[in-house]
Amino acid sequence: MNVRHTPPNDESIVHKGQKGGTTGCGFDTRDNPSHWTNTHDKVTCKKNGCKN
Numbered sequence: 150m151n152v153r154h155t156p157p158n159d160e161s162i163v164h165k166g167q168k169g170g171t172t173g174c175g176f177d178t179r180d181n182p183s184h185w186t187n188t189h190d191k192v193t194c195k196k197n198g199c200k201n
């Protein structure tokens with residue numbers, strides 16, 4: 150499972166992880182729960198921890 154981050158007024162990025170937890174690159178999805186949705190799309194985040 151991956152998780153999509155959709156910040157207001159910005160491009161959405163798919164991270165490794167899932168809603169309710171922390172992404173591979175260290176974002177806490179609980180900070181702004183409405184910005185995050187679980188997805189099966191492939192990871193587009195280029196930061197360490199998500200990318201590899």
Ligand SMILES: [Zn+2]
Nearest residue numbers: 164174194199
């Ligand atoms: Zn990431």
